[in-house]
Amino acid sequence: MVDEKEFLPARDSMSFDELYSRALSSLKEKNMYRILPPPLEMSNPVLDFSTNDYLNLSSHPALLQVAGKSLCMGSTGSRLLSGNRPIFERFEERIAQDKKCEAALIFCSGFQANCSALSTLCDKKVLKSQPILFFDKYAHSSLYQAAFLAQAHLVRFRHNDMQDLEKLLARYESDPRKKCIVTETVFGMDGDVAPLETLVSFAKKFEALLYLDEAHATGVFGYGLSKRVDLSSIPHVVMGTFSKALGAFGAYIATSSIIKEFLVNTCPGFIFSTALPPPLIAAAYQAWEMIPQLALEREMLMQHASYLRTRLQELGFNTGSSSTHIIPIILGSEMRTLSAKEKLAKENIIVSAIRPPSVPPGSSRLRIALTTKHTQEDIETLITAIKTL
Numbered sequence: 001m002v003d004e005k006e007f008l009p010a011r012d013s014m015s016f017d018e019l020y021s022r023a024l025s026s027l028k029e030k031n032m033y034r035i036l037p038p039p040l041e042m043s044n045p046v047l048d049f050s051t052n053d054y055l056n057l058s059s060h061p062a063l064l065q066v067a068g069k070s071l072c073m074g075s076t077g078s079r080l081l082s083g084n085r086p087i088f089e090r091f092e093e094r095i096a097q098d099k100k101c102e103a104a105l106i107f108c109s110g111f112q113a114n115c116s117a118l119s120t121l122c123d124k125k126v127l128k129s130q131p132i133l134f135f136d137k138y139a140h141s142s143l144y145q146a147a148f149l150a151q152a153h154l155v156r157f158r159h160n161d162m163q164d165l166e167k168l169l170a171r172y173e174s175d176p177r178k179k180c181i182v183t184e185t186v187f188g189m190d191g192d193v194a195p196l197e198t199l200v201s202f203a204k205k206f207e208a209l210l211y212l213d214e215a216h217a218t219g220v221f222g223y224g225l226s227k228r229v230d231l232s233s234i235p236h237v238v239m240g241t242f243s244k245a246l247g248a249f250g251a252y253i254a255t256s257s258i259i260k261e262f263l264v265n266t267c268p269g270f271i272f273s274t275a276l277p278p279p280l281i282a283a284a285y286q287a288w289e290m291i292p293q294l295a296l297e298r299e300m301l302m303q304h305a306s307y308l309r310t311r312l313q314e315l316g317f318n319t320g321s322s323s324t325h326i327i328p329i330i331l332g333s334e335m336r337t338l339s340a341k342e343k344l345a346k347e348n349i350i351v352s353a354i355r356p357p358s359v360p361p362g363s364s365r366l367r368i369a370l371t372t373k374h375t376q377e378d379i380e381t382l383i384t385a386i387k388t389l
């Protein structure tokens with residue numbers, strides 16, 4: 001008889017608190033410990049390059065006005081029970097039309113959409129075996145959470161490296177399991193863009209579903225970069241958020257009618273979560289409708305980004321492969337990054353310090369996010385301050 005107790009790990013004498021505190025000490029030792037920044041007063045006269053409010057819509061009077069007209073604060077229940085409202089349906093139809101997809105489905109947040117929808121789409125029982133997910137290494141944490149939740153077979157390709165992806169897809173070509181390619185269109189920490197034409201052609205060739213995260217492209221690139229490619233011939237899911245350039249909160253998934261129907265019936269993050277509050281969905285819809293009117297502002301944003309990148313590179317800073325409004329200044333070490341952020345903060349300039357695990361070890365950086373609110377003068381102020389780092 002085997003005594004099962006023999007195989008149990010020795011009882012740990014440490015309490016829960018002691019174990020958590022030990023983990024925190026280890027983060028502190030590695031300069032990876034995080035603290036909440038001081039709360040930002042809206043009236044505070046800081047120059048903020050840390051916000052994802054790329055189109056400066058979060059305090060736009062038109063959004064505040066429609067939100068203020070809502071008759072209730074909460075939506076009172078899941079969409080499948082008491083929470084459905086005409087505005088959800090109208091907005092989803094509009095998203096589907098603007099994204100040139102058959103259907104759209106609104107989720108409470110981008111994190112929830114990625115985590116819950118992608119993991120549901122990877123259901124082993126439905127797909128008859130464990131699917132293989134080909135992930136860009138720099139994909140967002142919410143996408144990784146989905147892969148872990150679904151217990152999918154994860155194959156990571158080098159960031160934006162299509163040769164590496166093709167090699168890996170070819171390696172698994174004869175594997176009968178379903179395949180899915182997962183990436184962001186604009187990368188949130190690097191500000192570079194995925195080669196969508198190639199990704200679509202690979203999805204077609206290797207019969208994979210293409211899952212695109214447009215969190216940082218939605219609004220800044222009109223209704224997103226996925227519109228620039230023809231997704232109609234491949235199974236596809238495009239996720240975008242209302243929480244960044246649209247200045248509100250929530251997310252959508254644009255996809256086929258069958259995938260929408262499948263998610264409405266099986267996706268826990270959709271079924272078992274209260275629908276977005278009506279004031280928020282009204283504001284997000286308002287922002288969505290304003291996107292075409294903001295073409296000039298978007299163009300100016302890209303011109304500012306290009307100018308700033310060039311100046312930073314002339315000063316010898318490494319801006320990685322950024323080609324959008326998100327510009328990393330890659331400093332390498334956590335210490336250097338934190339101290340640079342603090343120096344800028346003393347000049348009333350706020351930037352984000354990004355450290356592992358958000359980015360790979362050794363590539364800690366300041367993340368500069370330009371918005372349409374920034375003027376040429378603001379950018380010069382930033383450059384002058386950065387010169388002293």
Ligand SMILES: Cc1ncc(COP(=O)(O)O)c(C=O)c1O
Nearest residue numbers: 109110111140188213215241243
């Ligand atoms: C690429 C990417 N996807 C998804 C999300 C999650 O979106 P949300 O903030 O709406 O939950 C983020 C947020 O930072 C993101 O950067």
